[in-house]
Amino acid sequence: MSINKGALAAQKILEEFGIENPNDFSVEDLIHARDIILQEKRISNADGRIVFGKEKTIISINSEIKYTGRKRFTMAHELGHFELHHNKNTHLEDNSLTLDYFKNGGQEYEANQFATELLMPKPAFINFTHGKVFSPELLRSISEHFQTSITSATFRYMEIGQHPIFLFHCRDKKVIYWKNSINYYRKVKEITKLEPPSDSVAMEFFIDGTIYRKEESAQEILKSTWFETGEYDSDDEYFEYTIVTKNYNTVLSVVWEQ
Numbered sequence: 001m002s003i004n005k006g007a008l009a010a011q012k013i014l015e016e017f018g019i020e021n022p023n024d025f026s027v028e029d030l031i032h033a034r035d036i037i038l039q040e041k042r043i044s045n046a047d048g049r050i051v052f053g054k055e056k057t058i059i060s061i062n063s064e065i066k067y068t069g070r071k072r073f074t075m076a077h078e079l080g081h082f083e084l085h086h087n088k089n090t091h092l093e094d095n096s097l098t099l100d101y102f103k104n105g106g107q108e109y110e111a112n113q114f115a116t117e118l119l120m121p122k123p124a125f126i127n128f129t130h131g132k133v134f135s136p137e138l139l140r141s142i143s144e145h146f147q148t149s150i151t152s153a154t155f156r157y158m159e160i161g162q163h164p165i166f167l168f169h170c171r172d173k174k175v176i177y178w179k180n181s182i183n184y185y186r187k188v189k190e191i192t193k194l195e196p197p198s199d200s201v202a203m204e205f206f207i208d209g210t211i212y213r214k215e216e217s218a219q220e221i222l223k224s225t226w227f228e229t230g231e232y233d234s235d236d237e238y239f240e241y242t243i244v245t246k247n248y249n250t251v252l253s254v255v256w257e258q
């Protein structure tokens, strides 16, 4: 996989400001260094937005975001728009969840790639995760260590982590898209734009709001829950961990084999 535009722009700004330790700088400072006005306010149905003015650019972050990691990721995402898309737009309303934007392609994906590389540079990420067994707890510790959202930590792990995983992104009881680690091929059932599988943990949330406690994060499922299984396949034990954002009615399902 070639290096993407977003990641390159992030490496550039890290270099420009001489930042060596990824968990030891403030995104606010970078935003201010670019002479951008940063404000927090209530925004409906979006994590952040950027307005490119003639004189000044304004970045707004939704004050309703509870988690600092998620706020930090959103700031980095908006800064990514400034670094990458300054000349193409005047106004950019992220009218969806920043974290929905990990699907390939377009400005939103580039801004997410920027934020990902800025907050979790590849060498530091590999160094931190190397030799650690995959678990929901590991994802939580990555998000704490790099001070970023659990969702962005999970997508980063899917891209460059050691243990292969599948991610299914669902919203309003529909599967929006799925992605998988490189070289981890499983035939996914025909579910895109449809309901998640009836025996999935994602569906449990949509049916009755079930969210498992930390200690029960890794729920046992079967291979056939999310994947096609042939006549001669054994229906192996898989695991599913759901990352729920109640306000937006979204579930990110992490699926893996031990």
Ligand SMILES: [Zn+2]
Binding pocket: 077, 078, 081, 092, 093, 094, 107, 108, 111
């Ligand atoms: Zn955006």
